[in-house]
Amino acid sequence: MNDPVLQQRVERFLGVLNQCQALKLTVTEATADALTIELPWQPAIVGNPATGVIHGGAITTLMDTTCGSVLICALPEFEVCPTLDLRVDYMRPAIKGESVYARAEIYRTTRNVIFTRCEAFHADGTTVAHCVANFMRMGEQLNMPESFRTTILGEAP
16 A cells, blocks of 8 residues: 655655656655656657657666665665666567556665665556666765755655
């Protein structure tokens, strides 16, 4: 069941990332266990004008962002965790004119690394790509401005 507090946190996070704004990414579901983000089809992200298929880089960005953002849902405290490794397997081209959704989950958390997996798909369930991504836990090592943390968490400065 969707958690509106987690959804708002992820939406605020996407709102501060230029690439997410350019791609018009939106959160469709956020729970403590998983996150789903939508990438709407738009002419600006078409890779091949002859076919109208979304460029693979946009889908990779969608999946990386979804995997990284699911950390906001699952971790007890807000952490910025940079991507260590991302492997994408493309199954088929996205269908012209249709949104692509990405659903990510964490499958292992250690003191230093978080392991995620993700599937990109169309509304009918057709898989476009799969990925696994690993993220480095920075914890207190990251000198994050307090204003950034409060923006994401929706707290007053």
